[in-house]
Amino acid sequence: MLSESDLKTALNRISPFIHRTPVLTSAFFDKHFDANIFFKCENFQKCGAFKARGAINAVLKLSTHAAVNGVATHSSGNHAAALARAARIRGIDAFIVMPEDAPKTKIDAVKSYGGRITFCKPGIENRELSLQSVLKKTGAAFIPPYNHLDVIEGQASCGVELMEQVPDLDYIIAPVGGGGLLSGIALAVREITYTSKTRPRVVGAEPLQANDAYLSIKSGTRLTHLKPNTIADGLRTTLGPLTFEIIKDNTHAIFCSTEEQIIRYMRLVWERMKIIIEPSCSVPLGVIESQKELFRGKRVGVVLTGGNVDLNRLPWL
Amino acid sequence: MLSESDLKTALNRISPFIHRTPVLTSAFFDKHFDANIFFKCENFQKCGAFKARGAINAVLKLSTHAAVNGVATHSSGNHAAALARAARIRGIDAFIVMPEDAPKTKIDAVKSYGGRITFCKPGIENRELSLQSVLKKTGAAFIPPYNHLDVIEGQASCGVELMEQVPDLDYIIAPVGGGGLLSGIALAVREITYTSKTRPRVVGAEPLQANDAYLSIKSGTRLTHLKPNTIADGLRTTLGPLTFEIIKDNTHAIFCSTEEQIIRYMRLVWERMKIIIEPSCSVPLGVIESQKELFRGKRVGVVLTGGNVDLNRLPWL
Numbered sequence: 001m002l003s004e005s006d007l008k009t010a011l012n013r014i015s016p017f018i019h020r021t022p023v024l025t026s027a028f029f030d031k032h033f034d035a036n037i038f039f040k041c042e043n044f045q046k047c048g049a050f051k052a053r054g055a056i057n058a059v060l061k062l063s064t065h066a067a068v069n070g071v072a073t074h075s076s077g078n079h080a081a082a083l084a085r086a087a088r089i090r091g092i093d094a095f096i097v098m099p100e101d102a103p104k105t106k107i108d109a110v111k112s113y114g115g116r117i118t119f120c121k122p123g124i125e126n127r128e129l130s131l132q133s134v135l136k137k138t139g140a141a142f143i144p145p146y147n148h149l150d151v152i153e154g155q156a157s158c159g160v161e162l163m164e165q166v167p168d169l170d171y172i173i174a175p176v177g178g179g180g181l182l183s184g185i186a187l188a189v190r191e192i193t194y195t196s197k198t199r200p201r202v203v204g205a206e207p208l209q210a211n212d213a214y215l216s217i218k219s220g221t222r223l224t225h226l227k228p229n230t231i232a233d234g235l236r237t238t239l240g241p242l243t244f245e246i247i248k249d250n251t252h253a254i255f256c257s258t259e260e261q262i263i264r265y266m267r268l269v270w271e272r273m274k275i276i277i278e279p280s281c282s283v284p285l286g287v288i289e290s291q292k293e294l295f296r297g298k299r300v301g302v303v304l305t306g307g308n309v310d311l312n313r314l315p316w317l
Numbered sequence: 318m319l320s321e322s323d324l325k326t327a328l329n330r331i332s333p334f335i336h337r338t339p340v341l342t343s344a345f346f347d348k349h350f351d352a353n354i355f356f357k358c359e360n361f362q363k364c365g366a367f368k369a370r371g372a373i374n375a376v377l378k379l380s381t382h383a384a385v386n387g388v389a390t391h392s393s394g395n396h397a398a399a400l401a402r403a404a405r406i407r408g409i410d411a412f413i414v415m416p417e418d419a420p421k422t423k424i425d426a427v428k429s430y431g432g433r434i435t436f437c438k439p440g441i442e443n444r445e446l447s448l449q450s451v452l453k454k455t456g457a458a459f460i461p462p463y464n465h466l467d468v469i470e471g472q473a474s475c476g477v478e479l480m481e482q483v484p485d486l487d488y489i490i491a492p493v494g495g496g497g498l499l500s501g502i503a504l505a506v507r508e509i510t511y512t513s514k515t516r517p518r519v520v521g522a523e524p525l526q527a528n529d530a531y532l533s534i535k536s537g538t539r540l541t542h543l544k545p546n547t548i549a550d551g552l553r554t555t556l557g558p559l560t561f562e563i564i565k566d567n568t569h570a571i572f573c574s575t576e577e578q579i580i581r582y583m584r585l586v587w588e589r590m591k592i593i594i595e596p597s598c599s600v601p602l603g604v605i606e607s608q609k610e611l612f613r614g615k616r617v618g619v620v621l622t623g624g625n626v627d628l629n630r631l632p633w634l
Contacts, residue, residue, distance in 0.1 A: 022339075043591045105588070267628060271422070274360045274593040274624035307591035311584060312634065 001246070002153055004191045010057050011157040017056045017089055018157075021045050023165045023301075028272045033288050036299045038166045042158060043277050043307030047081045047109065049234075050158050050181055050305050051145075055082035057154025058143045059090050067092050069139035074098070074120075074127035076233060077106030078306055079145035084115030095140050097130045099123070103233065103310045124237070146180030147240025155181045159188030162301050167195040170298040173284035175305055176204035176213045176254060177235035179243030185303070186250035200301065201252035205284040207231075208256040212238045217247065217254055231259055231315050234280040234306060257286025263315045265289075269304075276307045279315060318563070319470055321508040327374050328474040334373045334406055335474075338362055340482045340618075345589045350605050353616045355486070357479045360594050360624030364398045364426065366551075367475050367498055367622050368462075372399035374471025375460045376407050384409050386456035391415070391437075391444035393550060394423030395623055396462035401432030412457050414447045416440070420550065420627045441554070463497030464557025473501030477509055479618050484512040487615040490601035492622055493521035493530045493571060494552035496560030502620070503567035517618065518569035522601040524548075525573040529555045534564065534571055548576055548632050551597040551623060574603025580632045582606075586621075593624045596632060 024039045042050035059071060070093030073083050080096045087094035094115045098107060099122040110117055120130035135142055144151065158181065162172065172189065176182045186202045194200075206213050210228030222244040228236040239247065247254075257265075265282035269275065281304040288295050288302075341356045359367035376388060387410030390400050397413045404411035411432045415424060416439040427434055437447035452459055461468065475498065479489065489506065493499045503519045511517075523530050527545030539561040545553040556564065564571075574582075582599035586592065598621040605612050605619075 048591060270593055270628060274365060276587055276591040276593060311587060311631070314628070314631070317629065317634070 002149070002156065002187050002191065004193065006153060007156050007160055007188055007191055010153045011160050013060055014053060014056045014154060014157060017046070018052050019045055020161055023162065024273065024275070026273050033292065033295060035288070035295045035297060038162070038169070038299065038301045039273070040158060040162045040301060040303045041275065043275060043281065043304050045306070047078065047085055048306055048308040049078035049082065050155060050303065051078040051082035052085065053157050054151035054154035054180055055079060055143065056086040056089065058148060058150035059083070059086035061150050062141055066141050069141070070094060071143045072096070072131065072134050072138060072140035073143050073145060074131045075145045076102050076236065078234060078308060080115065081106060081109035081113060083143055084110045084113035087115070088113050093140065095134050095138050097127055097134060099127060103308070105308055105310050109308070144240070145237070146178030147242045149242065152180050152184045152187070152243070152246070154184070156184030156188040158303060159185035160192055162303070163188065163192055163194055166299070166301060168299055169196070169200040169301045171203055171295065172200045172301040172303070173203045173205050173287060174303040175232070175235055175280045175283045176206045176247070177280070178237040179213060179239045179247050181303065181305065182251065183243045183246040186246060190250055202250065203252055203287065204247065204254035205287040206254055206256050207235055207262060207283055208258050210235050211256050213247065214254045214256055216244060230262070232262055232279040232283060234278060235283065255287040255291055257283045257290065261286030261289060267316050276309060277304050278306045278309055280305050319466070319473065319504050319508065321510065323470060324473050324477055324505055324508055327470045328477050330377055331370060331373045331471060331474060334363070335369050336362055337478055340479065341590065341592070343590050350609065350612060352605070352612045352614060355479070355483045355616070355618045356590070357475060357618060357620045358592065359475060360592060360598065360621050362623070364395065364402055365623055365625040366395035366399065367472060367620070368395040368399035369402065370474050371468035371471035371497055372396060372403040372460065373406065375465060375467035376400070376403035378467050379458055383458050386458070387411060388460045389413070389448065389451050389455060389457035390460050390462060391448045392462045393419050393553065395551060395625060397432065398423060398426035398430060400460055401427045401430035404432070405430050410457065412451050412455055414444055414451060416444060420625070422625055422627050426625070461557070462554070463495030464559045466559065469497050469501045469504070469560070469563070471501070472498045473505040475620060476502035476505030479620070480505065480509055480511055483616070483618060485616055486513070486517040486618045488520055488612065489517045489618040489620070490520045490522050490604060491620040492549070492552055492597045492600045493523045493564070494597070495554040496530060496556045496564050498620065498622065499568065500560045500563040503563060507567055519567065520569050520604065521564065521571035522604040523571055523573050524552055524579060524600055525575050527552050528573050530564065531571045531573055533561060547579070549579055549596040549600060551595060552600065572604040572608055574600045574607070578603030578606060584633050593626060594621050595623045595626055597622050
């Protein structure tokens with residue numbers, strides 16, 4: 001589906017436009033979990049989230065013909081800003097459908113990159129209807145937030161970098177919403193030549209209250225009817241057909257975190273590491289807590305997916 | 318007072334026990350100020366503040382005889398935790414006098430390092446009285462928060478590192494409370510062999526509502542009667558006799574920030590850089606805003622002094 005050469009070419013393609021984000025460690029968390037945790041800090045990424053990777057990769061890969069009327073998408077936030085930014089870099093328009101209840105900081109981010117916003121009611125059906133109308137009117141190319149091979153190839157670069165930065169990882173844990181990041185990392189781990197004899201196991205981390213990926217993988221059928229209800233606003237989406245297939249075949253497991261764990265570990269990262277992470281980022285830490293025996297003594301990569309938080313509405317206040 | 322050799326020896330002495338903190342840059346702030354800003358991230362330091370440097374330097378320099386009954390201090394926060402940690406590293410007791418209204422996170426930090434706390438009423442007189450009684454009872458060695466050459470020598474290491482990390486700085490701006498950090502940086506800039514032909518100018522940044530250093534330097538007399546009233550809880554202290562003399566002779570200027578600037582730039586750093594800083598850290602950014610012409614086009618080092626914030630009480634909420 002994607003070869004080592006594809007993945008390395010993609011990283012080269014997007015490198016001028018993204019940060020090679022640092023990997024941080026924390027004596028506190030290593031002791032807390034009795035493991036070596038390596039935090040891949042996509043909260044420091046352009047646009048404040050890993051989504052900058054997939055969006056710029058997909059936009060740069062469009063043919064001149066396909067790009068001429070701009071690009072469009074629906075997104076609750078980070079992909080929207082990332083696509084608006086990617087379009088501006090390429091010099092084309094970005095038409096963004098956003099739910100009315102998207103965080104204000106994410107709406108402002110899209111505006112700051114010159115994205116043209118159409119607001120819709122929350123819910124995937126409303127977003128898709130609104131997007132259809134935008135596509136018809138503009139002739140723009142649809143760049144979906146996750147269920148698209150060029151987007152996945154872009155997100156994979158996060159895994160490629162992490163494997164270059166940290167040798168001998170036993171596990172890589174990434175949050176799963178629509179599954180673009182988890183798919184990309186799973187393919188990177190499968191394809192990229194690595195330092196250690198065994199490849200790291202790829203684990204998805206999902207809010208218990210938005211556990212469609214967990215249930216879909218368990219049942220072998222992609223479930224799309226579940227109603228997510230989680231503080232982790234980046235993970236309220238369901239797997240797409242493509243990400244479902246990739247994740248089904250290439251990940252070790254999906255584990256879930258409670259809302260209490262998500263909020264508690266989000267705060268603990270702020271307090272102890274002095275970095276700002278979105279609630280999505282702490283889902284893997286809840287998983288490590290719940291599966292303590294599995295991760296004890298292991299070298300575990302954790303992707304901190306983004307840092308875009310509405311500072312007027314902190315979950316613990 | 319302190320030679321290049323003293324300063325380098327101190328950095329070597331304390332290096333095993335502190336982080337060489339990273340220097341971050343931000344495309345947003347460079348554009349915002351039309352300058353190159355280099356953020357020295359002491360918010361990532363051990364204990365979450367630069368105070369770890371001075372405390373461990375002073376404790377390690379104590380003779381066996383002087384250290385036998387432990388160490389003591391009064392502090393509203395970061396020095397307290399830093400001293401408790403330094404004492405634990407050396408294996409001696411730390412007796413800490415703290416005002417009752419110190420932030421809970423800072424009290425917890427002292428406890429987590431095994432420091433023995435005596436609470437007192439707020440105000441420097443109460444703190445000093447309470448400390449006298451503790452010193453008499455315990456025989457501990459007093460390690461003051463800033464007015465002490467070994468402490469200043471330790472804080473200077475922050476400036477030594479910054480000059481090693483960033484060539485050709487035009488300015489270094491540090492917040493000034495008691496003046497330990499600013500004194501240390503001023504001496505480092507005076508003594509250390511640097512890459513550029515001209516040494517950076519050292520600027521102090523002070524809250525307008527706690528501007529004793531500004532007024533003291535202006536008048537040539539150390540003023541101690543002023544009542545600070547600032548959100549920047551780390552900067553509510555006044556200069557000591559030693560820090561006053563060093564700052565008077567070795568800094569370019571002291572400029573002030575309003576409370577509105579402190580809060581606005583604190584939040585902007587959180588939003589744009591995704592790192593957690595205390596209110597003290599944004600005082601230099603208010604100064605750059607107010608003195609925009611002075612800093613335009615310059616290479617400016619800014620010390621982010623700490624990241625210990627009570628996450629239940631954010632200043633903009």
